[in-house]
Each structure stands twice: as structure tokens, then as C-alpha cells.
Amino acid sequence: MSQHSGKAGGLIDPHAFDVFEFARSGRQAAGAVRVSQLPRMLNEVPVDAPDRDTLFTWQAEGSTQPELQDDGTEAAQPYLRLALHGAAWIECQRCLAPYEQAFDLEAAYRLVATEEEAEEFPLEEDELDVIVGSHQFDLIDLIEEELLLSLPLVPKHDVCPQVHESLVSGAAGEHASDPGDDDGEDCASGAAEEGGEAGKPNPFAVLEALKGGGEGGKKH
Template sequence: MNRNQVLPQVELSADLSALRRVDFCAPQSYLGGGFLKIPDLPRLAQEASKVEAGDGFEWNAKTYFVDSPGSEPHQILQLGLKGRLHMICQRCLQDCPVDLSEERQFVMVATEALADAYPIEDDELEPIVASQHFDLLSLIEDEILLSLPLIPKHPEGACQAHASSFGDAKTGADALEKPENPFNILKNMKKSS
């Protein structure tokens, strides 16, 4: 591919089966987007506490080539994700909507070895191995899963801690006033001897 060559741009289909087989080895760039419902993403669906109308993720993807000194141009994939998933709040144990908006960039490489050798310092571009049957749908689902909070919670002040999270409040106050002495059992054993 020479520097002055204009590459065709192909529209990505939003069809799930087409997203599972994108040819990132072809000398062309891609542009597309769509909406994925929670049931379309089975691993993500396992994380959902419930699914409401409108839950899911809008995605958009664009690829382009950039010159690389001393080698073939590199293909860059820009992936944008925006949507909502309901999870269980770990503070109140009630349903909690989680809104996500993420932008990611990847550089396409030819082999796993090149991906492993890619400089770690480059935190803006993550290497992924391009193939003729690249599963873009799995990449979208992976990136959503990686973006989910480890401990989902309502915003501060929007909910109250569930009693079972910290035990009964009265028991907790009594425990602070009179801590149980662990040596009482030994003291009682000595008296009985």
C-alpha cells in the first residue's frame, strides 16, 4: 500500500452475525455504529440486575490508517460506547442504573508476538490482532465489561446502607460500649477448678 493510495471505506453492518466476522486484514477502512440490547451481549446480561426498555449500548467504530516510519501503515480502530445497565447497589442492595460512556483506541497488528512486543508505555493505543474473521461484537462486550464499576453504588446520599450490610444498628452500638472480653471463658474455667 503506497502513501498516496486512497482506500475504500466500508460501512459496518449492525447485524450481530456480521459484527462477529469483520475482515480487518482487507486494505480498507470501516465506519459504522448501532445499538446493542442487553440480551445481545450474554456475558453482560449476567451482570444485569434487571433490563428496562432502553437499556443497552450505542456503539460506533471507525478505522483509519496512519503512517509508521520504516514499516507498513498501521490500522487504528476507534471504538465509542455509551449506554446503561442496571446492577445491584452494594450499599443499599437495591437496583442501580449504571451509565457508561467510553472511548477506546486500538492498533491492529498481524500476530500475537507483535501484540506482546507492543510498547506498554503507549497507554492510548492497545494492540489487538487483526484477522479476516475478527469478532468486533466480542470486543465491544469486553470493553463494556471492563468499564463496569467493581462496586456499583448509587451516588453519595442517594440511598441508605442496608441493615444486613453492617449488622443490626443496636447490636453495633452495644458492642462499642461493652466489648466482649475473650478471656472470660478462661476466668470461669479457673473458678470452677
């Protein structure tokens, strides 16, 4: 496992360190991680991307802030701040070609000891997340989670270099019309079953007959 330099206390292992002590000591650390070390993020990178193993740099800082307790006293509580910078290649949903997506993220977290505490924590600041810390905290896992949450809902170029052939009318040949043809056949067969072959009256025909009868009644 690689270790990364941290101010006020030497090296830390970003895969397993005491994040509570990190916060209480006001420590700082910095390092880098490649996409190949983030398996879920790597799944988002197209196989034909120019570079599937791009690099992200990160900086982490621990701190404490006084918070009012239930008994009316104040106590220092642990916080973690994370900054993340880099880029990864993902697939444009408009032209289906890879493009480079930049990531410049900053996040702040209130550290708690259990999931129960996290669920009950009164969150008042939208920019603050509550996460469960540990004495063997995996910062790389948190980094991967932040990257996945920051992916665009619809990834796309600002301006696509070209339009994919499947999006051009007729460019995909006979296959382009297959789905539509199948739908049409399904609709036609469904109508036939409802109206003729099954021997059931067409509901639209019955409706028209009722409307016609109603109008006739009004005239007489």
C-alpha cells in the same frame, strides 16, 4: 446475524468481518447491541432490575497510520477506534438495590496479526491498546470486554435511596449477631485449648512471668 451499516463499503456483520480490510479502507460503521446479546455483561445485571435488556449504541472507525519499521522504512499499519454509549442496571454494593450505570467509552486499538506480536509490541501510549485482529473479527465481543473492564470496582449510588436492613444495627435480628458469636466462641475455644484443656502453658502468661522476673532482678 444482524448487519450494520458502514460508510465506504456497505454493510458489515459485527460478529465476523475483516477488521484489517476495514482499517485499510478507512471504513466506518455504526449499530446497536442489547445486554441480552452480551451474556457476561448480563450476569452483572440484578434479576430485580427495572430493565435487564438495555441498549448500547456503538460506532467503529478503521484507519492506518505510518510507522517506522526495523529496516528504517515507513509502512501503513492498521488501527481501530471504538465509541460506545448506553447504560446498564447493576447492583449498588452499599444499599444492595439496582441502579443505572452510564457508559460513555472511547477506545483506540493498534491491530496486530498474532498474540506474539501483541506481547512484543512496544506500547508508548497509555490510551492505546494492542489487540489481535482477524478476517472474522467479532466486534461485539470487544464491546462486551470494554463494558466489563469499565464496571466500577465498587458499584454504588451517588446517594442511596435507602439503607439495606442488613446494614442497620440490629435490623437483621438474631442472624446479624451469629457470625460475631461464632467468632467469639472460636476464639474462646482456641484460647482454652492453648491455655488449659490441652495442658499447655498460656504463652501470654509465660511472657508476663518472664517480665515480672526480669523486673524483680533489676530491683535486687
